[in-house]
Amino acid sequence: MRESLVRILTLTGRNIKEILRDPLSFLFMLALPLGMEILFYFVFHKLTPQFEMKYLAPGIVVFSQAFLSLFAGLLLALDKATAFLTRLFVSQTKPHEFIFGYALSLLPITLAQSVLFFVIGGLIDPSLFGLGMIWAIPLSLVTSLLFIGLGILIGSLCNEKSVGGVASVIIMCQSVLSGMWFPLEGMGKEIVTFMKYLPFKNATDLIRNIVNGIGDPPLWKPLIVVLLYTAAALIAAILAFRSKMRAK
Amino acid sequence: MTAIAIKNLKKVYKDVTAVDGLSLEINEGELFSLLGVNGAGKTTTIKMLSTLVSPSGGDAEILGHSILKDPNAVKQVIDISMQETAVARKLTVKENIDFYARLSGQNAQEIQISKQAVYDIFGLDSVRDRQAQKLSGGWQRKLSIALALVSRPKVLFLDEPTLGLDVLARRELWKAIQALKGSMTIILTTHYMEEAEALSDRIGIMQSGKLLFAGTKEALFEQSGKQNVEEAFLHMVSGGVFDA
Numbered sequence: 001m002r003e004s005l006v007r008i009l010t011l012t013g014r015n016i017k018e019i020l021r022d023p024l025s026f027l028f029m030l031a032l033p034l035g036m037e038i039l040f041y042f043v044f045h046k047l048t049p050q051f052e053m054k055y056l057a058p059g060i061v062v063f064s065q066a067f068l069s070l071f072a073g074l075l076l077a078l079d080k081a082t083a084f085l086t087r088l089f090v091s092q093t094k095p096h097e098f099i100f101g102y103a104l105s106l107l108p109i110t111l112a113q114s115v116l117f118f119v120i121g122g123l124i125d126p127s128l129f130g131l132g133m134i135w136a137i138p139l140s141l142v143t144s145l146l147f148i149g150l151g152i153l154i155g156s157l158c159n160e161k162s163v164g165g166v167a168s169v170i171i172m173c174q175s176v177l178s179g180m181w182f183p184l185e186g187m188g189k190e191i192v193t194f195m196k197y198l199p200f201k202n203a204t205d206l207i208r209n210i211v212n213g214i215g216d217p218p219l220w221k222p223l224i225v226v227l228l229y230t231a232a233a234l235i236a237a238i239l240a241f242r243s244k245m246r247a248k
Numbered sequence: 249m250t251a252i253a254i255k256n257l258k259k260v261y262k263d264v265t266a267v268d269g270l271s272l273e274i275n276e277g278e279l280f281s282l283l284g285v286n287g288a289g290k291t292t293t294i295k296m297l298s299t300l301v302s303p304s305g306g307d308a309e310i311l312g313h314s315i316l317k318d319p320n321a322v323k324q325v326i327d328i329s330m331q332e333t334a335v336a337r338k339l340t341v342k343e344n345i346d347f348y349a350r351l352s353g354q355n356a357q358e359i360q361i362s363k364q365a366v367y368d369i370f371g372l373d374s375v376r377d378r379q380a381q382k383l384s385g386g387w388q389r390k391l392s393i394a395l396a397l398v399s400r401p402k403v404l405f406l407d408e409p410t411l412g413l414d415v416l417a418r419r420e421l422w423k424a425i426q427a428l429k430g431s432m433t434i435i436l437t438t439h440y441m442e443e444a445e446a447l448s449d450r451i452g453i454m455q456s457g458k459l460l461f462a463g464t465k466e467a468l469f470e471q472s473g474k475q476n477v478e479e480a481f482l483h484m485v486s487g488g489v490f491d492a
Contacts, residue, residue, distance in 0.1 A: 003353055010350040014336055014343075021338040021379075083332035090298050090328050091351055091399070092320065 007093050011101025018075060019105060025071055029109055030116060033064035037117055041124060050182060053128050057121030058136060058207040059180030064113045065144045065203075066174035068106050069151035070167035076102060076155025077163045080244070095242040099234065102155075103148045110144035111137070132211040139210055143203040146226055147174075149233030156240035178204040199229040251276040251311055251403055251433040252297065258305035259292050259457075266292040268457035269306065274450075276402075279425075279434040281444035283481055284454035290437040291331065293454070294405045297435070298328045310403055327401035329393045331408045337381040341372050341391055344380055345398055352399035366394040370424050386417030393421065397428070404428070406436040410443060422446055441478035451477065455485050 019025050037060045044051035079085045088098070114137045122128040147170065154166045175181065178200040184192050195201040202222035209219060252274040259267040267289040274280045282290045295301040297308055299319040307314055313321040336344050345366060349359040367373040370390045375383060380391060393409055409425070410418040418440075425447055428434060438444055444451055445465060452462040461468060461484055465477060472480035 006353065007351055010347060014339060014347050017343065018336065018338045078337075082337070083330045083334040084336060086300060086330060087328060087334040087395070088351070089300055090323055090326065092323055092353070093351065 003092070004094070004097055007091075007097050008100045008104065011093070011098065012104040015075060015102055015105030016108065019071060019109065022071075025109070028067045029064060029071065029113060033060050033067075033113070034116060034120060036060060036063075037121060038124070041121075050180075053121045053125035054212050055208060056180075057117055057128055058211045059178065059204055060117050060121075061114050061136070061140050062143055062178065062204045062207055063171075063174055063180060064117065065110060065140070065147045066171040068110065068144055068147040069154060069170045070164065072102055072106055072148050072151025073155035073158065073163040073167050074160065076152060077158055077160040080155075081160045085244075089245050095238050095245055098241055099152055099238050102152050103145065103234070106148050107141060107144065110141055113144075114140040128211070130211075132213050136207050136211045140207055142223070142230070143206060143226055146199055146203060146230040146233065149230050149237055152237040153233050153240060156237055156244060173198075174200050174203075177201060180204050197225070199226055202226050249276045250274070251278070252308065252435070254293075254297070254306070254308040256306035257293065257296060257303055257308055259289070259296060259301065260304040265457050267296065267303075270454075270457070270459055271306075272452065272459060272462055274433060274435065276433055277430050278449045279429050279436065279447055280450050280452060281448040282435065282437045282452045282454060283439075283441070283444055283477075284437075285485060287456075288454040289457040290454055291407055292457075294328070294407050294435065294437060298326055298405050299323060300328075325402040326405065327396040327399050327403075328405040329396040329407065329409055331411055333385075333388045333392045335380040335388060335391050335395065338379055340377050340379055341383070342376045344391060344395060345372075348395045348398040362398050362400065366397055369397070369427050370394045371420075386413055386420070389413055389417070390421060390424070393424070401432060403433045403435070406434060408437055408439065410438070410440065418443070441476070441481055445477040453481060453484050460484050 037056060040051050041053055041056055045053070049055065118128065118133050118137065122133065150170055151167065154163055158166055177195055177198060184195055184201065202225040205217070206219065206222040206226060250273050254270055254272045257267055257270040270293060282293065284290045292301065296303045297310065297315060299315055299322050303316070307316050310322045311325050313325070315322050336347060339347060342363070345363050346359060349362045354362060367376070372391060372394060375387055380388060383391065389409065393406065396404060406425070410421050413421065422443065425434070436447065448465070450462065450464055451468055453460045461471065468477065468480045469475060472483040474480040474483055
């Protein structure tokens with residue numbers, strides 16, 4: 001048990017260094033969403049309530065997490081491409097330890113994203129500050145695991161050239177299907193019903209509703225959907241990773 | 249004492265037989281070179297012995313542990329340096345060594361000893377604070393091989409360790425490999441005949457998944473009637489077509 005924990009933390013430490021030493025990580029995971037938060041607020045918040053900070057900031061937090069899929073997938077795919085992982089397969093490290101190592105390494109970035117976007121949002125519109133925002137920060141770790149799990153799954157299945165394309169589908173889905181930029185109700189009843197079963201709108205609703213103290217739908221509903229997709233993505237990632245380790 | 253006992257090892261990919269009933273014994277502390285043209289089955293053999301690929305038939309024991317029945321015990325006594333450079337790109341040389349040492353369960357004191365040992369053998373001290381991705385190809389290969397030593401393996405697999413290196417970098421790596429001789433069992437695959445001649449205690453020649461020859465250089469010269477490994481190798485794999 002102790003050896004397993006040491007291996008997970010060793011892998012996590014290495015992955016954090018690899019991610020933080022890539023300037024593109026900061027650009028896409030922090031700078032770009034922050035720029036969007038500030039720009040869209042000042043341009044649109046008087047035109048549509050969708051861009052008031054209490055709705056925009058939670059949406060940006062979850063949207064920025066979609067980029068975790070890209071960076072988790074890229075890190076894993078590059079490790080595969082350079083034989084780095086093949087060498088580690090000869091060590092005592094188990095498939096789930098690899099997955100935890102990749103997943104945990106992105107959680108500090110998630111935390112930085114939430115704190116940054118909420119604090120800047122609160123400085124622009126102080127009504128954002130409150131108990132709901134404080135609760136939303138730890139809860140955003142849960143939604144981030146969804147995207148991290150999807151990223152690891154993509155990285156396990158794809159090569160370094162195709163990860164970008166597949167991950168951009170997830171980023172686009174989070175952008176278009178989450179309801180963060182425009183209300184989904186305008187897309188028709190069937191579409192809205194369909195979105196209730198996908199994780200993107202549920203992840204955004206979860207953070208938005210806790211920030212704003214909204215109890216309709218109850219918090220547990222989007223939470224259950226997000227947790228189910230997260231568990232499915234992580235289990236699928238472990239299985240895909242295991243199959244890579246046991247080449248036949 | 250036998251370090252590696254390979255018994256009728258076989259690997260079949262769909263309609264291609266990569267390794268065909270390989271049987272071989274390698275002694276503890278020996279440096280054994282596997283020679284063969286592309287597709288001879290050298291890398292597949294190394295991958296099976298290092299538990300990366302499951303055999304289709306047969307078995308092998310590494311220091312008494314079966315690669316089929318007890319792969320975890322095998323992993324505790326082996327390490328591998330692949331054909332491709334396998335390092336953490338954005339970590340420094342020092343951080344790469346720390347990473348592998350921690351992963352193999354070493355404590356702070358053991359890590360320090362491991363680090364100094366690979367610094368001494370490979371001369372990595374001068375580039376310790378440089379990121380791996382910023383090193384030259386030669387230094388990256390050195391680091392990649394050095395990392396295979398960090399876990400202090402009893403059996404080391406070196407799959408074409410000097411592939412793509414210039415002559416100077418190759419000679420430096422030879423020196424490092426020679427420094428390891430006797431302290432562990434080494435199985436080395438290579439396309440460079442002079443490398444096998446300079447480094448090996450015994451040589452094995454593979455062709456189409458089968459072992460054509462295993463023995464000392466002297467035995468190879470005697471069997472082939474040639475006076476160097478390259479000529480002897482050509483004679484063995486071509487059936488004398490390239491004989492002068």
